[in-house]
Amino acid sequence: MNATSFHYIYYMADVVRNKQVIFKDYINGFPKTSDMVVTSDATIHLQLPVNDDTGLILTKNLYFSCDPYMRSRMSRMTERSYINSFTPGSPIIGYGVARVLDSSHPDFKKGELIWGLINWEEYSFIKDTSSLMKIEHTNVPLSYYTGILGxxxxxxxxxxxxxxxxxxxxxxxxxxxxxxxxxxxxxxxxxxxxxxxxxxxxxxxxxxxxxxxxxxxxxxxxxxxxxxxxxxxxxxxxxxxxxxxxxxxxxxxxxxxxxxxxxxxxxxxxxxxxxxxxxxxxxxxxxxxxxxxxxxxxxxEHYHLYPKFLEMILPLIHEGKITYVEDTVEGFENAPAALIGLYNGLNVGKQVVAIARE
Amino acid sequence: MNATSFHYIYYMADVVRNKQVIFKDYINGFPKTSDMVVTSDATIHLQLPVNDDTGLILTKNLYFSCDPYMRSRMSRMTERSYINSFTPGSPIIGYGVARVLDSSHPDFKKGELIWGLINWEEYSFIKDTSSLMKIEHTNVPLSYYTGILGxxxxxxxxxxxxxxxxxxxxxxxxxxxxxxxxxxxxxxxxxxxxxxxxxxxxxxxxxxxxxxxxxxxxxxxxxxxxxxxxxxxxxxxxxxxxxxxxxxxxxxxxxxxxxxxxxxxxxxxxxxxxxxxxxxxxxxxxxxxxxxxxxxxxxxEHYHLYPKFLEMILPLIHEGKITYVEDTVEGFENAPAALIGLYNGLNVGKQVVAIARE
Missing domain, CATH: 3.40.50.720 (NAD(P)-binding Rossmann-like Domain)
Structure with missing residues (x-):
């Protein structure tokens, strides 16, 4: 076996199914779970391209956040839009918590935890890291970074x-x-x-x-x-x-x-x-x-205040002076219903989807 | 002729007709000139009560100001009101310019000019002087105190x-x-x-x-x-x-x-x-x-800034760096139409009613 074929085998071994929640098409009115589809069709190579130096990170996604503003991304862009629409045929995008599996980005190391905007899929390559924050305090539920700490x-x-x-x-x-x-x-x-x-x-x-x-x-x-x-x-x-x-x-x-x-x-x-x-x-x-x-x-526009915010909120959480209630659904398949539930007031507290628990 | 009858004659000599614009009754919808009536029925004694020490002033009214906010005073009070309604059967009240004919108020002397809230009538006794400001700069049109200087x-x-x-x-x-x-x-x-x-x-x-x-x-x-x-x-x-x-x-x-x-x-x-x-x-x-x-x-709520405002605006007026256009109608009889005209956009510039020119 020469070097090339060895590489090929190694490569194939890291290809896995990558479940995704796909946004079907722009909508009007109330969103429905059928506006999204959960699919296992995609695969992903769980390693960075060899010698990558593009500042890419590979994540395993742990929690998705369901937030009201996401509704506006489901409509076709108009002058009323304040954030880009989702792309029909591509995954929903939202805040989430993830583990860095690999990275060629100087600010993010393998094994670190991050929160920020991620695709609704099990694993992601993230090129635009501008929304990502490193999670440095882990003596709280990780899901808090979709809510009280996010x-x-x-x-x-x-x-x-x-x-x-x-x-x-x-x-x-x-x-x-x-x-x-x-x-x-x-x-x-x-x-x-x-x-x-x-x-x-x-x-x-x-x-x-x-x-x-x-x-x-x-x-x-x-x-x-x-x-x-x-x-x-x-x-x-x-x-x-x-x-x-x-x-x-x-x-x-x-x-x-x-x-x-x-x-x-x-x-x-x-x-x-x-x-x-x-x-x-x-x-x-x-x-x-x-x-x-x-x-x-x-x-x-105010994320520069995040360190100051953490300084205030972490002691309040640890001293029990502030509390946080989450409504967590388990599993990828339930993500669309969790998001839709928001617009019908079904969630009791912060709506989170737990994708993978470590 | 004894003292009493002399006083009586002197007194009667100062009784004059006092034209008024009377507010008839609360209205809904667009105001009409017929919601007001100009009357010469009232009379007024053009002197203060003898030995008055109540801080009263007697004014000859020179200019009335027509301002959009006055519409709300023509409706019956509701939670949406932010100023008292006019009293049916009593004169319209608005900003105006007047000459002090007599005064028992320490802050206002006979002969001075004032601007503030006055009844729509030729002469007024004013007891509540809280809205009145003394006019100290008279090298501008007096009517400006209903507008640019008011x-x-x-x-x-x-x-x-x-x-x-x-x-x-x-x-x-x-x-x-x-x-x-x-x-x-x-x-x-x-x-x-x-x-x-x-x-x-x-x-x-x-x-x-x-x-x-x-x-x-x-x-x-x-x-x-x-x-x-x-x-x-x-x-x-x-x-x-x-x-x-x-x-x-x-x-x-x-x-x-x-x-x-x-x-x-x-x-x-x-x-x-x-x-x-x-x-x-x-x-x-x-x-x-x-x-x-x-x-x-x-x-x-900001009238404490009035002296600072005058300091800025008077030089601008005198240097011709700012200009002011008034739409002045002459005479008491035209006051109702002038006010109504505001709500139909008939005025070109600040709507003023000139009651008496000195």
Whole structure:
């Protein structure tokens, strides 16, 4: 056997099936699991090209994150898009946690753990490493890097501390409050000395808010025939800070109940993502009459604060002063349903898909 | 003739007719001149009560200001109100300029000029002087204190410099741009080194914007079948700052054309004031996708800056670096029509009513 044929055999031995979740085509309206397909058709060579010096890394993917913003990547690009669409016929892309199997990139070594944007597949070659962060603290569940220690955690941190400009004693309302971001915003606000009320869509979620996350009050918006009445019940003197995750009618009723000089951090508007035409917001004049500041933000512009964030959040986790609830489904096959569940409020806490446990 | 009857005669000699514009009753929808009535029924004793020490002032009213916000005072109070309604059967109240005829108030002397909130009548006793400012610079038209040197001037100043956070070279769009506030915002922005485009509702107004106020571009929104197309024509690279005076569909189209990190100063929404249900704003998610800050403000919270404002604006006026266009109607009888004209865009420049010229 000469050198060439030896190499060939070695090479073939590392070719494995690579399961993927493929995005079928652009959609309108509510997404369905059938908009994706789980396939084992692809194979992957589990080694870098010989003498590769292109800064490539090969990963084994461990956790996928399901996040509301992903809906916008399922639509054809329009002027309303703020992130590229998925490519029909290619894997879904999302935040995730992965183990580096091999690397020709100077910043990432074999064996290290990373979080960042990865394809929904078992193994990946990653060329664009710009979204990747090295995981240096492993005395927490690794899946936390899809949530409290990842993009949603940073979103809650930046949104609450930088955009809401909170003051001790202020009143805070959080919608979608048991979700990946909302549960943290509420806990940050409580630690800051605010009065915090959250809304969510089931009794189970409301119980979590009150009994696990320590919100002062919480309610099931689906059981409130008049949201204005509900808000007046919990905020008889009005709302100083609204952390906006849902949009639509909720925003209109919140505007009616804001206090002068209130602040609205606009993180997302999940109630609108699947509508062809968004519901109109009618009470915007209240921005004038109450001198309200309403401000949108995107977390990726603030990732330079990540080390500072970790410095704050890790001790809080270890001291049990902050808690995090995940809704974890196991296995590749369940990834599409997990993502779709988000838009129907089926997740209780941060929606994670565990692909491989080490 | 004894002392009592002498006093009686003296007293009667100072009793004069006092024309008033009376607010008839709360309205819905567009206001009409018939919602007010001009009457000469009232009389007034043109002197303070003998030995008065209540801090009262007696004024002869010279100019009335017609301002968009006055519409909200014509509706019955609701949670959407941000200022008390007018009292049916009592005079309209608005900003104006007046001469002090007599005073028992330590801060105001006979003969001085003031601007502030006054009743729409020829003469007034003013007990609540909290809104009154003394006029100390009279080498400008007195009517300017209803506009460039009064509430609208302060509104443009605070709105542009404090709320818009302008940077040299940024692109600025102003709606209702030839109005009392808009014409100043545009000129402030030009002086600051911004590219400025204004919209207005007639050829005459557009000409003013381009030829008198020095806007870079201006257009008649009534002649634009698609406002989005118009905005893209004048802002091929998008809008950094929007000074919002109109609301409604304009806001939605502006949101589509805002640049990342744009700012929207919400000063007013005149297109919505006469609607029972405001039009919905559909593109608010763009606050997130473009990290836009949208902020309402009310000028009266910023009046402590008035001396600083005068320091800036008076030299600009005297050096001819800033100009101001008023639309002045003469005479009490024309006051209702002047106010109503605002909501139909009939005014060209700041709408003033000259009641008495000295």
């Amino acid at each position: 993009m949603p955690g940073m979103t809650a941190y930046v949104g609450f501390y930088n955009i809401c400009s909170p003051k001790k004693g202020e009143t805070v309302f959080v919608s979608a409050a048991s979700g990946a971001v909302g549960q943290l915003v509420g806990q940050f606000a409580k630690l800051y000395g605010c009065y915090v009320v959250g809304s969510a869509g089931s009794k189970e979620k409301v119980d979590l808010l009150k009994n696990k996350f320590g919100f002062d009050e919480a309610f099931n918006y689906k059981e409130e025939p008049d949201l204005n009445v509900a808000l007046k019940r919990y905020f008889p003197n009005g709302i100083d800070i609204y952390f906006e995750n849902v949009g639509g009618k909720t925003l209109d009723e919140v505007l009616r109940n804001m206090r002068p000089h209130g602040r609205i951090a606009v993180c997302g508007m999940i109630s609108q993502y699947n509508l062809d035409q968004s519901e109109g917001t009618h009470n915007l004049f209240m921005l004038v009459s109450k001198c309200i500041r309403m401000e949108g933000f995107m977390v990726f | 509430m609208p001037g302060m509104t443009a100043y605070v709105g542009f410099y404090n709320i818009c956070s302008p940077k040299k070279g940024e692109t600025v769009f102003v709606s209702a741009a030839s109005g009392a506030v808009g014409q100043l915002v545009g000129q402030f922005a030009k002086l600051y080194g911004c590219y400025v485009v204004g919209s207005a509702g007639s050829k005459e107004k557009v000409d003013l914007l381009k030829n008198k106020f020095g806007f870079d571009e201006a257009f008649n929104y009534k002649e634009e079948p698609d406002l989005n197309v118009a905005l893209k024509r004048y802002f091929p690279n998008g809008i950094d700052i929007y000074f919002e005076n109109v609301g409604g569909k304009t806001l939605d189209e502006v949101l589509r054309n805002m640049r990342p990190h744009g700012r929207i100063a919400v000063c007013g929404m005149i297109s919505q004031y006469n609607l029972d249900q405001s039009e919905g704003t559909h593109n608010l998610f763009m606050l997130v996708s473009k990290c836009i800050r949208m902020e309402g403000f009310m000028v009266f």
